[in-house]
Amino acid sequence: SLLLAFGGSIVPLANPRHGIVRQVTSNNTSIFKGLGPIAPVQYHSLHAVRGHQDGLELLAWDVEADNHHPGEAADNGNPDAILMAAKHRTKPFWGLQFHPESICSDQASQQLIDNWWVEARAWNSHRRAYRQNDACIRRGLETAPYMMDPHLDLASLEDSSLHRIRPPTTCGDLMCPSTTTDADPKAHPVISRTLSLDERNVLQICTLLQMEGEDAVVLDSEPHQRADTGEHSIIGCLGLTAVRLEYHINTGEVCLLQGTQRTFVSLNSYGDTILGYLKSFMSTRRAAGGNPRLPFWGGLVGYINYEACLETIDIRTPAHANKPDASFVFVERSVVIDHQHHQLHIQSIIPEDEEWVEMTSFRLAAKIAAEAYRSIPIDPYVLHPVVTHPDASSYANKIEKCQDYIRRGDSYELCLTNQATVDTSHLRNPWPLYLHLRSVNAAPFSAYIRLGGMTLLSSSPERFMRWTRPAVSTTSADEEVSTVQFRPIKGTVKRYPDGPHGPATTLKQATALLSTPKERAENLMIVDLIRHDLHGVVGSGNVCVPKLMAVEEYATLFQLVTVVEGTLINQNTCLSHTPSLTTSPASSPSTSRSATPSTSASNASHLGRRPCKVSDQAAQTGKTGIDVLAASLPPGSMTGAPKRRSCALLRQIEEEKPRGIYSGVVGYMDVGGGGDFSVVIRSAFRWDSDTKYDAERQEERDTWTVGAGGAITALSTEQGEWEEMVAKLGSTLRMFG
16 A cells, blocks of 8 residues: 555465565665565465556565475466565555564564664654644644644653553443442352262263253363363253343343343443443353362353354344344252363252252262163164355355455455254154264363254354353452463365275374474464454463464364463453343443554564463453453454455355354353354254154154354365365264264
């Protein structure tokens, strides 16, 4: 845009570069002085060509000869030298064609931002007299708001580093609940008993607790235990009076259900968002005194579908009657299995509920014969499944459309999806089908959810986001610290490429296959997107990447996984209040929605894969993990980058068909202040309202939906993307035989 503004032109690249690291050579002046060649990440489908009499000084180039290695294919079709950086000769304008803030840009690229900061301060200092000249302000000569601020003390910036600059935070920011002078609500004590797990497993415990009723929530990590992602399983013990929340997009209200009672609450006082309401709801339903090793003491468990996620980035889609786009149940009684320590925890946050805890403990501790509580997976063939697969030619056309948009510079990466449907004999109780899924596709974020006529059977390998309970900071007793973690998955290799009875791919082979520029670029683009979203809430200097593009092994696939973490500091200056089930929130002051996006430059000071270090100016006001959740939906691994533009394009490419629960998130918000959500992939869902009578078969039939897809980039091939999508579908369709 800098060259275009000063007489240059913008030209498409024959071969776009997205998520690719290449050497850039400079003239060793201005912000490049003393750096030598650098290796930044490039994200561009277009490039700039200099015009005449433009007043610009060219600084750096991508020279093909510097990047071409013997034995490698040449970057055919692109110019031999592509302009990468320029500056104006007299104005404080610099422009880059690469991304020094990317996690994969080298240290010299990151130093470039510090150099820019030094030059920007020097230019400000030289122009100080103009900043205090009101006449100049009236003539509109300011180049940036901070340059014209007469109260700005430049001397105070001399020892400042760029990462300490952060946007202001107020109680009116996005998702902060209504403030009130009421005292902070008292936290209920957690009543609990601990038993040895012995030989019991999640399935047996669910059967003993009679979890096969109408509504049920089971977050099941037992099939695929691993450190940090498969340590606990959560079973909600739902009573007839459990409070449920349902939300339909475009309605502006949430429905609270308790028994036969329904109450509709307007979202006007909660930033007009469902997540604003959920944050307020949880802020006055707190508990304390539970086992600190357990991530869940009680709280909301449920899902947010893809269309509700799109609302968070202001993309509106049609609502579907009788099918909530978000649904949660407030779990007050639960059983949590600690797989690492082989313990069983029976918990309640209902006051004086010791009797239920003791009775449940007695039931689970009783020496009952194994066959009395054995759960048996269903034989899928008795369901007479009929599978409708996606059409290969239609999918290929969509891939071509994605790449057309990418070549035009509208997106770096588009996460295209498709769906298969499976018609089966009606199952009043789908639990046995879930048992079969977990046996054929073990995963750390498996889930069985039955809420409001919806059934979700999930074997997801991907955590979307977890945040820990706030803990008192080691540096300030007035601050609480919470760690936020994302685990995006991008990059897939089959474990059994020739079928379940063929030879298995080894970890070494999978690692080699996932080390190609295409696979790494897919992962990198989502990682940089997540880091950007996270910086916007926790502030710069508080985001790190402890694991970058590691290969992990699952039941049917190998996946390329990255871990992104952030540190959220809360000063607790924003008191919270939410109405009870039967009262109206109309009297509460409303909150405004304000976006505070982070800038690329603000990411530069903390890019390395090292432990998170809290910035000196990191303290937030009234922020919780739910704020990060709101700023990060939909999951970047299901959208592409940049997120909002990519989602809008995908709506067109996917012919505005709803993804539904697939591509959304499922998980919990804990009364202790933590939370954990997985991405709904490798999953099947159905609605009771879609069950139809088949006159030919003379039986009722269910319709299950199974989604799958992949990230389309400039390096994708139609055959490769089709095979990846089919492999992902197959991992779940195995459940049906």
